[in-house]
Amino acid sequence: MNKQGFFGNWGGSYIPEILNRTFERLREEYDRARNDPAFWQDYTNLMSTYSCRPTPLTFAENLTNHFGGAKIYIKREDLNHTGAHKANNVMGQGLLVKRMGKKRVIAETGAGQHGMATATMAAKFGFECTIYMGEVDVLRQRPNVFWMEKMGAEVVPVKDGNRTLKDAINEAFRDWVSHVDSTHYVFGTACGPAPFPEMVSWFQSIIGREATEQILAMHGRPPARVYGCVGGGSNAMGIFQGFLGNEETELVGVEAGGRGLDSGLHAARLSGTDASPGVAQGYKTMFLQNDDGQMLETHSVAAGLDYVGVSPILADLWERKKVRFESATDGEVIEALDLTMKLEGIIPALESAHGFVQAFKEAGDLSSDDAIIINQSGRGDKDIFTIADAFDDPSWKEFIIERAEQYKTNS
Amino acid sequence: MSLEKILRDRKNNKKILLMTHIVLGYPSFEVNREVIAGMVENGVDCIEMQIPFSEPMADGPVILKANQDSLALGTSVEQCLEFGREMAEQYDIPFLYMTYYNIVYKYGEKAFFEASAAAGIKGLIIPDLPPEMSPDFFGYAKEYRIAPILIFTPTSTDERMAALNNHGSGFIYCVARRGVTGAQSEFDDGFSRYLKRCRKATGLPLAVGFGIRDRKDIEALIGKADMAVIGSETIRLVDSKGARAVGPYLADLLATN
Numbered sequence: 126m127n128k129q130g131f132f133g134n135w136g137g138s139y140i141p142e143i144l145n146r147t148f149e150r151l152r153e154e155y156d157r158a159r160n161d162p163a164f165w166q167d168y169t170n171l172m173s174t175y176s177c178r179p180t181p182l183t184f185a186e187n188l189t190n191h192f193g194g195a196k197i198y199i200k201r202e203d204l205n206h207t208g209a210h211k212a213n214n215v216m217g218q219g220l221l222v223k224r225m226g227k228k229r230v231i232a233e234t235g236a237g238q239h240g241m242a243t244a245t246m247a248a249k250f251g252f253e254c255t256i257y258m259g260e261v262d263v264l265r266q267r268p269n270v271f272w273m274e275k276m277g278a279e280v281v282p283v284k285d286g287n288r289t290l291k292d293a294i295n296e297a298f299r300d301w302v303s304h305v306d307s308t309h310y311v312f313g314t315a316c317g318p319a320p321f322p323e324m325v326s327w328f329q330s331i332i333g334r335e336a337t338e339q340i341l342a343m344h345g346r347p348p349a350r351v352y353g354c355v356g357g358g359s360n361a362m363g364i365f366q367g368f369l370g371n372e373e374t375e376l377v378g379v380e381a382g383g384r385g386l387d388s389g390l391h392a393a394r395l396s397g398t399d400a401s402p403g404v405a406q407g408y409k410t411m412f413l414q415n416d417d418g419q420m421l422e423t424h425s426v427a428a429g430l431d432y433v434g435v436s437p438i439l440a441d442l443w444e445r446k447k448v449r450f451e452s453a454t455d456g457e458v459i460e461a462l463d464l465t466m467k468l469e470g471i472i473p474a475l476e477s478a479h480g481f482v483q484a485f486k487e488a489g490d491l492s493s494d495d496a497i498i499i500n501q502s503g504r505g506d507k508d509i510f511t512i513a514d515a516f517d518d519p520s521w522k523e524f525i526i527e528r529a530e531q532y533k534t535n536s
Numbered sequence: 537m538s539l540e541k542i543l544r545d546r547k548n549n550k551k552i553l554l555m556t557h558i559v560l561g562y563p564s565f566e567v568n569r570e571v572i573a574g575m576v577e578n579g580v581d582c583i584e585m586q587i588p589f590s591e592p593m594a595d596g597p598v599i600l601k602a603n604q605d606s607l608a609l610g611t612s613v614e615q616c617l618e619f620g621r622e623m624a625e626q627y628d629i630p631f632l633y634m635t636y637y638n639i640v641y642k643y644g645e646k647a648f649f650e651a652s653a654a655a656g657i658k659g660l661i662i663p664d665l666p667p668e669m670s671p672d673f674f675g676y677a678k679e680y681r682i683a684p685i686l687i688f689t690p691t692s693t694d695e696r697m698a699a700l701n702n703h704g705s706g707f708i709y710c711v712a713r714r715g716v717t718g719a720q721s722e723f724d725d726g727f728s729r730y731l732k733r734c735r736k737a738t739g740l741p742l743a744v745g746f747g748i749r750d751r752k753d754i755e756a757l758i759g760k761a762d763m764a765v766i767g768s769e770t771i772r773l774v775d776s777k778g779a780r781a782v783g784p785y786l787a788d789l790l791a792t793n
């Protein structure tokens with residue numbers, strides 16, 4: 126990151142003037158933390174006692190045999206407390222909030238995982254907490270809303286715009302400009318104004334640091350390829366940082382192909398041809414927007430990937446051809462999920478399953494001496510309603526109808 | 537004539553100037569025409585016309601909804617530029633565009649300045665463009681003689697105000713409080729101290745906006761600021777009572793001027 130927060134042509138800090146001072150302070154606190162070895166030590170201690178770090182690297186023997194190529198390893202971010210990599214970023218920012226002496230945190234959430242993690246952190250550190258979530262996502266991810274509320278957070282459904290992640294971000298910014306003095310905005314992914322992209326990636330780099338050691342111990346050398354799904358880009362940045370600059374390893378980011386790249390209903394910013402450079406939500410990146418610069422509607426079966434922008438750091442790595450970008454459709458995602466559950470007894474989140482799709486497409490072409498790693502950013506049981514719908518599961522439907530009847534008669 | 541000079545001339549025989557705001561294409565360009573006519577007739581000194589953007593991060597619920605509704609009706613940047621040209625040609629007061637940076641960036645900064653200059657626009661307000669983010673923008677502003685309006689806020693330090701002042705021209709927009717557009721502001725002692733700091737930091741005229749609604753608010757600014765800005769309130773008025781209500785409302789606001 127240069128002084129103005131740019132990575133090559135991307136990034137920056139396009140913020141309303143009211144936030145200038147707050148960002149200055151955040152940058153100072155972040156710089157101090159980065160230069161203080163004790164901070165990272167505190168952070169890893171916290172993550173190994175409150176969350177489940179280091180998370181395991183699992184050898185997926187049955188999937189490996191099934192595809193008959195590279196050895197498939199899965200980095201298990203689903204085993205973090207709250208069920209996704211989001212906890213890494215959130216606990217790190219929580220430690221910074223304590224240092225800054227603020228008492229209230231706010232966050233946007235798409236899949237609800239970042240909101241969940243933030244609500245958890247706020248409960249643990251004794252902060253007040255408000256979570257902004259698009260109305261569409263509230264309906265998609267209702268169980269997460271339940272838990273956030275149970276942990277004492279206020280969940281505000283956002284009814285503007287597309288009622289998804291970007292709208293939740295706008296609303297969180299509106300809250301922030303109104304409460305700059307008391308409040309920290311826990312940005313959920315490697316996007317937004319500087320220093321968020323770099324700071325969030327730094328906290329997430331814990332994934333890559335562990336995976337580098339783990340793959341050496343288990344496989345004896347670095348992997349041929351590493352796959353990560355890309356919403357805003359935080360889990361992918363997290364694992365990629367362990368292997369960047371390593372000539373042997375190819376990095377593959379997988380975006381939401383939705384109903385297909387030709388359908389207009391997707392969130393492929395770097396793997397498709399529909400995105401163009403723009404500035405919104407405080408940073409410059411490739412956005413899905415029209416010729417006037419108005420943001421387009423996006424679509425994905427995975428709420429956490431359903432977003433118009435992408436990390437400026439990934440946009441830079443894409444431009445410099447350091448990361449290859451692909452996309453997976455909703456249909457492919459459900460198939461990969463089905464196979465992973467049946468063969469390995471593991472339930473990836475719908476977001477994570479995008480990485481699995483691309484790995485499955487390529488595993489057979491590699492040699493059995495090669496290893497590949499898929500970053501399983503989260504667990505899928507949060508998606509039970511969406512997955513049950515995708516499988517059109519009759520016994521689940523029956524259960525829901527019965528339960529609803531029961532609620533009706535009892536109330 | 538430069539925006540600053542026009543405003544200073546108008547201020548010669550008034551206690552305070554008034555700038556109003558409209559969202560282009562909301563509820564329609566037809567109604568925009570009617571509202572602007574009422575504004576000009578009743579002595580408004582300057583009008584900021586907002587080109588709608590899908591992500592208006594610094595705007596509150598009233599203007600946010602107006603942005604979205606306008607876009608849903610199909611408002612394009614080209615239509616807004618054309619409408620701006622029509623207004624600037626028809627009325628003898630300065631018109632500004634207010635929009636978010638992506639609209640300018642996507643159009644092409646140079647092209648946008650060229651089009652604005654050709655339309656007779658006197659200034660641009662871009663709330664999400666801090667001066668360090670685009671030296672080009674400020675270069676074109678000079679080249680095309682369009683004032684880039686910069687914003688002071690209660691959280692701005694004296695050093696920050698000084699730095700902003702070096703890049704701005706026309707006037708400085710002083711945001712009255714933390715928050716987004718549309719909510720009430722308190723014009724108390726802290727506010728007066730803030731305006732004194734603003735005055736010290738710049739030689740440009742001071743406009744004060746965010747939460748100004750009635751005559752009392754405006755009277756409180758006389759002697760402390762050069763221009764009051766009315767934003768969400770006229771949109772609320774048009775929504776609830778129609779375009780015709782704007783004239784009498786403004787006449788009452790400026791009755792003591």
Ligand SMILES: Cc1ncc(COP(=O)(O)O)c(C=O)c1O
Nearest residue numbers: 356357358359360429476502503
């Ligand atoms: C499980 C999971 N994976 C991936 C993502 C996408 O975000 P990112 O690209 O920042 O990792 C999300 C976002 O909510 C998520 O919940």
